[in-house]
Amino acid sequence: MAILDILHYPDKRLRTVAKPVEKVDDTIRKLVDDMFETMYTAPGIGLAATQVDVHLQVIVIDVSEDKNQPLCLINPKIIDEEGSESCDEGCLSVPDIYETVRRSEKVTIKALDQNGDEYTLQADEMLAVCIQHEMDHLKGKLFVDYLSPLKFQRIKKRMLKALREESRQAVS
Numbered sequence: 001m002a003i004l005d006i007l008h009y010p011d012k013r014l015r016t017v018a019k020p021v022e023k024v025d026d027t028i029r030k031l032v033d034d035m036f037e038t039m040y041t042a043p044g045i046g047l048a049a050t051q052v053d054v055h056l057q058v059i060v061i062d063v064s065e066d067k068n069q070p071l072c073l074i075n076p077k078i079i080d081e082e083g084s085e086s087c088d089e090g091c092l093s094v095p096d097i098y099e100t101v102r103r104s105e106k107v108t109i110k111a112l113d114q115n116g117d118e119y120t121l122q123a124d125e126m127l128a129v130c131i132q133h134e135m136d137h138l139k140g141k142l143f144v145d146y147l148s149p150l151k152f153q154r155i156k157k158r159m160l161k162a163l164r165e166e167s168r169q170a171v172s
């Protein structure tokens with residue numbers, strides 16, 4: 001297994017739209033294993049392939065307290081959603097920023113697992129939030145896109161400043 005590099009906003013590659021996986025083979029299973037290791041190490045509750053610069057519809061999630069309920073979503077589709085709720089969100093690609101986002105309260109999805117078998121899952125609470133957050137990544141969308149222009153500008157400035165500081169450290 002390997003820990004993969006996570007892209008940081010405003011990297012343009014985060015805007016890439018992911019393609020469906022045609023066949024769940026060993027290459028995809030290796031990607032899923034590496035994504036789990038990357039997510040658990042970060043640590044995060046979810047990770048989309050887009051964030052590690054692989055533009056395929058692959059997501060890993062574990063919202064459990066003990067980190068023992070890994071979920072793999074390949075080619076996920078929302079088949080039902082209801083309600084609406086607000087949740088404070090963060091993102092491994094937008095470090096140190098936490099903002100409130102409004103999303104569906106419950107979602108029902110269809111997806112493939114690591115073996116290529118289709119399953120249906122009903123989710124609420126944090127799992128529902130996380131699934132919607134990760135599926136946005138696959139469309140090239142980030143949670144900061146939902147914020148007011150003013151908040152968005154503030155965050156962009158902060159991220160660009162952090163980026164400049166990083167590159168300065170890299171040369172010194």
Ligand code: GNR
Nearest residue numbers: 044045046047089090091092133
């Ligand atoms: O680790 C994460 N925590 C989180 C908290 C609230 C809402 C969404 C998330 S997902 C995030 C990991 C991540 O960036 N996944 O794309």
Ligand code: NI
Nearest residue numbers: 090091092093
């Ligand atoms: Ni994210």
